[in-house]
Amino acid sequence: MSIEVRIPTILRPYTKDQKTVEAEGTTLALIVSHLDTQYPGMGERLLEDGALRRFINIYINDEDVRFLGGLDAAIKDGDSITILPAVAGG
Amino acid sequence: MTLEISRTMVEAILEQSRAEYPDECCGVILGPIGSGKAVRHKPMINAAHSPTFYEFDPKDLLKLYREVDDNDEEIVVIYHSHTETEAYPSRTDIAYAGEPGAHYVLVSTRKEIATTPEFRSYRIVDGVVTEEPVTILD
Numbered sequence: 001m002s003i004e005v006r007i008p009t010i011l012r013p014y015t016k017d018q019k020t021v022e023a024e025g026t027t028l029a030l031i032v033s034h035l036d037t038q039y040p041g042m043g044e045r046l047l048e049d050g051a052l053r054r055f056i057n058i059y060i061n062d063e064d065v066r067f068l069g070g071l072d073a074a075i076k077d078g079d080s081i082t083i084l085p086a087v088a089g090g
Numbered sequence: 091m092t093l094e095i096s097r098t099m100v101e102a103i104l105e106q107s108r109a110e111y112p113d114e115c116c117g118v119i120l121g122p123i124g125s126g127k128a129v130r131h132k133p134m135i136n137a138a139h140s141p142t143f144y145e146f147d148p149k150d151l152l153k154l155y156r157e158v159d160d161n162d163e164e165i166v167v168i169y170h171s172h173t174e175t176e177a178y179p180s181r182t183d184i185a186y187a188g189e190p191g192a193h194y195v196l197v198s199t200r201k202e203i204a205t206t207p208e209f210r211s212y213r214i215v216d217g218v219v220t221e222e223p224v225t226i227l228d
Contacts, residue, residue, distance in 0.1 A: 008188065009188075009189060009190065009191060010188045010189070010190060055186050055188075057148045057151060057152070059148075059152050062152065064148045064149065064152075066148075082152065082155070084151055084152065084155055084188075085186070085188025085189075086145060086146070086148070086151070086186060086188070087118075087134075087145070087146040087151060087168060087186075087188065087189075088138070088143070088145035088146070089143070089144060089145075089170060089179070089180060089182050089183035089185075089186050089187070090144075090180040090181070090182035090183060
C-alpha cells in the first residue's frame with residue numbers, strides 16, 4: 001500500500017526536490033519511519049524525542065493528525081498525507 | 091533581493107497591525123508561481139491571539155497551501171507585527187521560519203516610532219537573517 005506524501009519546500013533537499021513522494025505504512029509512525037529510511041534525516045525534522053514536532057503540521061487528507069491520534073493515526077489505502085511547517089513566530 | 095510592494099498593501103498591513111493591536115497580526119502576499127511578485131494580499135488570523143506570538147491556524151494553513159497550488163501561485167511575503175519591539179526577526183521567528191523563498195516582512199506598532207512606521211523585509215534561510223531593501227510602488 002503506497003501513500004502519497006506532499007513534501008514542503010523546506011524538506012525538499014531530502015527528497016531531491018520532489019514535491020510528492022510515496023511511502024508505505026498503516027500508521028503515521030510507520031509512514032514517517034519509511035520516509036526516514038528512503039530519505040535519511042527526514043525523520044528528525046518531523047519528530048523530536050519520538051513525538052511529532054510542535055511546529056510541523058501533518059495532515060491526513062484534510063485533517064490535522066493531532067485530531068486523529070498523532071503518530072498512531074491509521075492510514076488507509078487512498079489516503080494522502082501533507083506535511084507543512086507551521087507559519088509561526090514571536 | 092529587493093522586495094517591491096504597492097503602497098496600498100503596505101498601508102493595509104500597517105492598518106491591520108493597528109487594528110489587531112495589542113495582538114500580533116499576520117498574513118501573506120501571494121504572486122504567480124516563479125514570478126516573485128507580491129500581487130495578492132491575504133490577511134490571516136493569528137490563532138495564538140497573543141501580543142508576543144503568532145501562528146496561522148493549522149486548518150487555515152492547509153487551505154492556504156491548497157489555494158496557492160490550485161491557483162499556480164507562490165507565497166511571496168509572510169508578514170507579522172511586533173507590538174512593542176523592533177521590526178526585526180525574533181529568535182522564535184528565526185527558529186520557525188519555514189519558507190526559504192519568501193520575504194519575511196516585519197512591522198512594528200511600538201508607540202515611540204509611530205510617526206515613521208517600521209516596515210522591513212528579510213530573508214531567513216537556515217537560521218541566517220538577511221535584511222533586504224523595500225521599494226514601495228505608488
